[in-house]
Amino acid sequence: MSTTETAKHDKTAILYRMVMDKHICPYGLKSKDLLEREGYVVEDHWLKTRAETDAFKEAHSVETTPQTFIGDSRIGGYTELRKHFGKTVKSKDATTYQPVIAIFSVAFLMGLAISWAAYGTIFTIRAIEWFFAVSMTLLGIQKLQDVESFSTMFLNYDLLARRWVRYGKIYPFGETLAGLLMIAGALTWISAPIALFIGTVGAISVFYAVYVQKRELKCACVGGSSNVPLGFVSLTENLVMIGMGVWMPIRMLVWGA
Template sequence: MSTASPASVDKRQRARVYRMKTAEHLCPFGMKTVSLLKRQGFDVEDHPLTSREEIDSFKQRENVDTTPQVFIDDERIGGYEEVRAHLGLSVPNQEGTTYWPVIALFVTAFFMGLAVSWATGDSLLTLRMPEYAIATAMCLLGLQKLQDVESFSTMFLNYDLLAQRYVPYGYMYPYAETLAGVLMLAGTLIWIAAPMALFIGTVGAVSVFKAVYIDKRELKCACVGGDSNVPLGIVSLTENLVMIAMGLWMPFRMLVL
């Protein structure tokens, strides 16, 4: 005789969700929680708390400090993140390193390089397509840093050798990277962009190599801003090596090819 699988049992479970839904505030985590439970096959009883009195009464009754609160089979699970953990799903705000911000940025830059190549040459694969993609990546990386230069410079000081000797370099770096990317994307003033990319790429590569492979330090990379959880390592080193390659290739192509 066949037995029901765990998945089929879970799909028959009932969940009660208590979430804030007042005229002043519609809780986004409450909406995300209800949507998640429905997608997971739960029969959801949605209980919006529509006034401050209802909210305070619920918190006092259940001895909780926040909403939403989810009950599955009369067992209190907690809020949105606790529900995700209970269901065996990833928790968005959990601590830990991730390469996803860098992966997303470089994939976006690659497709933007293809788009610019198509727009300027009516072909996806042109000689300049890799240049467009890398220059776009430099612009996007610079933009991430420019959102909070103070936080970037603080994290940057953990490993960059030049910034440790001359602190203002950490503040100048995002502007230099962005400017070099913009000029390379436009294919103009390469005599400024190429040396700039070559310089910051070389200093960065040496700094990352020393911190990671010689000193064996476990640090977070400031490549996508000062609040990232991207580990310092091969991705950061590759970013700097690509800038070095661009700093050498752009003048070579313009003067020799």
């Protein structure tokens, strides 16, 4: 075998994945893409029926597909393939700040975009107000996706929710309503007290749980399935609401709008 043929053989991978009329395995597509990006020629074998898939699993004593083989070794599924190439593999239970970073980054850009649309410039006080108000609204949406799950996680640390369980289900609606009204700059007499109240209760609850009791909890700030640690992020969310609850009435009295 020539050097070229040997190199080509060494960079060949065999992939078995489900490709059926009504289902194409997404992890099979990801495995194929990863192999090709790593410079492998992929022998792509399709498992076109459930019976064919079950027979493959039984023959190779595996429980899932896709399955990748390189040389004489079975690498495994997509997760094992990522590990094989030294890629990061995130645990489902691993803590992450990515949802919060995404929300605040988009909220900031939306604040600038609204300011540009309204005033033709991003350098306005309203841009900062819109940033905070949009942040509140986006965080509220995260909670509203699964109110039951949020309220359950919320009960781990919120002092008021522990005394009045229904508060955990009211909270997401209050935060979202306050954010929407603040975006519009309307009904400040409703939005400001709501933001001030829930922000103050939340800040006290988070501070007590994290900095007094020293508990390690997950934050419900981006919904009930969050892996964001309770602490600085949630405290910041509540301080933002307190700030907006104080600032918006002052703004209305000084500028009349």
